Amino acid sequence: MANPIGTSGSDPQTDQSAGEGADVGADVGARLRHLRNAHGLSQRELARRAGVANATISQIESGGSNPSVGALKRILDGLSMDLAGFFSFELATGERHFYKASELLEIGKDKLSYRLVAADRPGRSIQMLHETLMPGADTGKILLSHAGEECGIVLSGSLEVSVGEMRQVLRQGDAWYFDSTIPHRFRNKGAEPCICISAGTPPTF
Known part of the structure; x- marks a missing residue:
């Protein structure tokens, strides 16, 4: 069986696959496309973050190709994800209504989670x-600014929210x-x- 990600071949960034390996490559591609879209990134922006050619992401x-271990790790760095996380999440095979924690x-990253x-739901x-x-x-x-509306509720802790010239410290509830x-x-x-639930439309992630 072919390795999930290419480790040999003439191209240090990609490894052409066929047969069963092509199915694995398609899975890697679908996962990468899903994560890139979930982060709201274009192929060009992800390539810039990862330091690879635009064509590599495409x-x-x-x-059409499998990335080498090094290339995939470099690309995932641009998405703040490691290899284990990349291969562990499940891609949706149909419409879903429920998600486990x-x-x-x-x-997110650092101090912000x-x-x-429903990151896998198309057209959210x-x-x-x-x-x-x-x-x-x-x-x-x-300060952040983008099209749409957003709302949220504080479940625990406290949160200072600034909106224009207004500022308020919000607490539980x-x-x-x-x-x-x-x-x-x-x-x-x-x-x-501080733990809270927020919602916004249209999605920015």
């Missing part, structure tokens, strides 16, 4: 996240709702992790 996603896709619901019109902001977590001094085009920022200035 060839992998189409199932372990099936939510982690798209964003676990996306809503984005729902289970968020954990560790003490000191901050979405950044440069408190909520927010605003037009996402208004510059906004989220910070956990407390001593405990």
Whole structure:
């Protein structure tokens, strides 16, 4: 049986496969395409982050080639995911209605955890996240702004939410709702992790 990811061949970044290996390559490609779309990245942007050619991402996603171990690790670094996580999540084979906690896709990093619901659902019109902001977590001094609306509710801890010129510290049971085009920022200035559920439309992840 062919290796899940190519480790030989004349091309150090990709390994052409046939037969059973082509099926494995298609699976790698489908997984990569799914994750890239879940992160809202174009092939060009992912290639830039990974330091590979645009054609490399396109060839992998189409199932035309398998990446080497090194190339795949480099690409996954651009998605903040390791090899184990890449091969462990399940791709949807049909419409799903329920997701276990372990099936939510982690798209955050460092002190910010964003676990996306239904990342494998094509054409989602809503984005729902289970968020954990560790003490000191901050979405950044440069305020966020994008099309759509968003809302959320604090389940535990406290969260400072800035919307335009307004600022409010929200605690357990408190909520927010605003037009996402208004510059906004989220910070956990407390001593405990803040856990909240948020939703936004249209999806940005």
